[in-house]
Amino acid sequence: MRLTDSRSRRLTPVRRGPGGLLRVCVHPAPAGRHDLLGDLRAMLVADVLFRIAELEDLQVITGHVERALPEERARALTGAAGRLGIHPPAVRTPDATVSAPFGGPVDVHVLAPSAAPPPTEDGLLVVVGPAQPPGGTDTPAADGADPSALRLALLALPYALPARITEAALAEAGATLGRWRGRVAAWADAPSRPMHADTVRRLGAAYDDDLDTPAVLEALRRLEDDPDVPDGAKFETFAYADRVLSLELPSEIGRV
Incomplete structure (x- = not known):
């Protein structure tokens, strides 16, 4: 690293x-x-x-x-x-x-x-x-907001650059979380497959390159929409990525 x-x-x-x-x-x-x-x-x-x-x-x-x-x-x-x-x-x-x-x-x-x-x-x-929270206050996130949305909004930016966390950025992060959690829950029902090797390689390369978490998130977006990758492989890869991202992506599994 x-x-x-x-x-x-x-x-x-x-x-x-x-x-x-x-x-x-x-x-x-x-x-x-x-x-x-x-x-x-x-x-x-x-x-x-x-x-x-x-x-x-x-x-x-x-x-x-x-x-x-x-x-x-x-x-x-x-x-x-x-x-x-x-x-x-x-x-x-x-x-x-x-x-x-x-x-x-x-x-x-x-x-x-x-x-x-x-x-x-x-x-x-x-x-x-430096990081500026919504409204320029000392409150890092809006009351009632999913804390993971703030974590995702910060991970979506290079850590060394200034970050302005707006309400719109938090809303977008929250929408991404909701979509990913829903898809991970759906993929969990698919037959198990090995992790997608190319995405795992991209994740490792991004972590080793100055903690490039924006590149990690982009690799997951590409995998999410890849029609050639089985759902079981997507599930295993997203679950693996969440061991570092810690966005509670499997949290919707088993919920009605």
């Missing part, structure tokens, strides 16, 4: 520790600056890294640099991350330059838009682009 290191501005292979161990640390906005969606976007990048590494049977340790937050803000961030299907950090530390909590040097530092880079030279430095 290669990520763009903000120090060199080059695609750089992700270093892994002994035994394939991957250590990832999220750096949120500094104390006194509230950027809920920016922090969530950084946590989402770390979550995608976590899921890809798990898919490859690697061990992953994710961490979060702690900062002083009002209790209400801290609860809002934790709750929003949980609703987006983001794994909670295994390590919480006031200083990511201290390797002891991670069992060694951090391999990937993921910085929220306004976060300061750590002084250490260890690991790749991945900077997430």
Whole structure:
């Protein structure tokens, strides 16, 4: 896997520790600056890294640099991350330059838009682009909206570029989710087939190329409409992709 290191501005292979161990640390906005969606976007990048590494049977340790937050803000961030299907950090530390909590040097530092880079030279430095929620408020999604729609809307954009999440973008993401969940449920009744090899190859290449999740979604759209691929193969491939995307695509299976 290669990520763009903000120090060199080059695609750089992700270093892994002994035994394939991957250590990832999220750096949120500094104390006194509230950027809920920016922090969530950084946590989402770390979550995608976590899921890809798990898919490859690697061990992953994710961490979060702690900062002083009002209790209400801290609860809002934790709750929003949980609703987006983001794994909670295994390590919480006031200083990511201290390797002891991670069992060694951090391999990937993921910085929220306004976060300061750590002084250490260890690991790749991945900077997430700023994200503007609907209406420019601090609320990442409309009340009652499917949290997975926000996750999909963020995954549909390159993580390093600015993202403006509009109500229209959330509505489009919600419509895509509804369609895909319905089709996955229908495909589940088809005879089982192996995953579509070409799509699986495209997914792997996209993940390895700077977490190109927009390319992943495009590959799934192409597969969805391919009349030459059996429904059973589509089901297996979409279910496989959801192990990283975590959009609850099989959630409609068995529902009347």
